[in-house]
Amino acid sequence: MHTTEDHWITTPITADILRGALELERTAHGVLPHRLPAWARAQCADPQLAMVEAQPSGVRLVFRTRATAVELDTLPTKRVYSGAPPRPDGVYELLIDGRPAGQASVTGGNTLTIDMATGATENRPGPAGTLRFTDLPGGAKDVEIWLPHNEITELVALRTDAPIEPVPDRGRKVWLHHGSSISHGSDAASPTTTWPALAASLGGVELINLGMGGSALLDPFTARTMRDTPADLISVKIGINLVNADLMRLRAFTPAVHGFLDTIREGHPTAPLLVVSPILCPIQEDTPGPLAFDFSALAAGKMRFRATGDPAERAAGKLTLGVIRDELSRIVRQRAADDPHLHYLDGRELYGEADVAELPLPDELHPDAAAHRRMGERFAALAFAADGPFADHSA
Known part of the structure; x- marks a missing residue:
């Protein structure tokens, strides 16, 4: 960890604070959670599979902290189906000690346009965005941030106003x-x-x-x-x-x-x-x-x-x-x-x-x-x- 010029602490996003992903890919922006390992992805060139296995359904950041504020920079990839109604932004969900405590979305990001008739795709790059959860209760607590289940999400930076640590094993199956x-x-x-x-x-x-x-x-x-x-x-x-x-x-x-x-x-x-x-x-x-x-x-x-x-x-x-x-x-x-x-x-x-x-x-x-x-x-x-x-x- 290192302290930024203000009160935020930036913590590297590593496997010990991420659950539900099988692999983390280092990207130019941060890390991309995958639900299939690289060797498996290499065995199939299907663009549908490539898209959906990188959509982090069930993937969540999990840590223990006394922080009352959390910021997460992400680079989402938004899907646009030509001719179809626009899709809503992906939802990030906050849980504190297992209980729902808030939702947020990130605008901007990359855009993947899919032609419904031909299957052709077009990628356009876009900027990363930031979501914030503030006014969290004081004291030590388990924090979970569930990533959008249907939106590719590169994790760029995690900041809190107090140190974080991995949650100890609770013995759950x-x-x-x-x-x-x-x-x-x-x-x-x-x-x-x-x-x-x-x-x-x-x-x-x-x-x-x-x-x-x-x-x-x-x-x-x-x-x-x-x-x-x-x-x-x-x-x-x-x-x-x-x-x-x-x-x-x-x-x-x-x-x-x-x-x-x-x-x-x-x-x-x-x-x-x-x-x-x-x-x-x-x-x-x-x-x-x-x-x-x-x-x-x-x-x-x-x-x-x-x-x-x-x-x-x-x-x-x-x-x-x-x-x-x-x-x-x-x-x-x-x-x-x-x-x-x-x-x-x-x-x-x-x-x-x-x-x-x-x-x-x-x-x-x-x-x-x-x-x-x-x-x-x-x-x-x-x-x-x-x-x-x-x-x-x-x-």
Whole structure:
């Protein structure tokens, strides 16, 4: 640490005060948290994956301090979808001793413009910004600053008006979760109210969220990353992206699931491992992908998706959510005979028929903020229940 010319103390941003990231990349401006390590990123040139793994869902600064004021300089990357309504600035969320204590956003930053029709992108550099949390209570306290779950965020500088130190290990279990944009937090209101963050809070566990929009595709490098990441509780939510992308047929899907689970088990042979099938999504329940933007809705200023496959193609092995649920359930039953710590959860228990009627998917694909809260509460109630797959494993 070193003291600046005024009363602020600047503390280097290092892994000991950052949770939820698997790697920190040094940049020209500061550090960029990643949710996949460099060796994994090098195995896939998909720009969608590159974007979403660098969006810090579940990543938070955590430190102990007597400071009453905190400043954080960041360089965000804002997404602009051509023709779509503007996206709100990412939300930074402050927790003090585990309780919500404020929110802020950073304006400016880089701009990534994405052409909805062609997928072409354009990057424009912009300035870093500063967020401030002031009038914090005096005395020693644990401070968490959750980074925007859906906005790439380079961390430039952290300043406080009193020294900080890493929070000592509280002995809480680590929950490692992988899933799609729904797990990533699409359309959640804030980084602590994505359904995995809510479930982790209710379950009393530390979250590492590998939910990645459009990128839960049974990639072997993701399985190896999970294998090598220390964790006490593990879950994988599989299905929606494979249908969206029309990426594989049933013949490839089944051994790919087995291989993904085999790889995780190499590093975590006895940890509770929960396989979660897709939540209800009416447009893809019985209709294969690929998914497409609904450009007629876009012309009216609304973001909406539609499935473009033919239900008759299921006979040729095309995947739908119904097909995937049946096969995941069968795979888990088969494997559980030799793996008593392997469990299955039908995603419709988190969001099903009654929920679609009450809290419909605004874009036909992603749950809204209220549905995220419901899913988080239900997952916690199911997974951490006395007879649940994560029972007796929370702190």
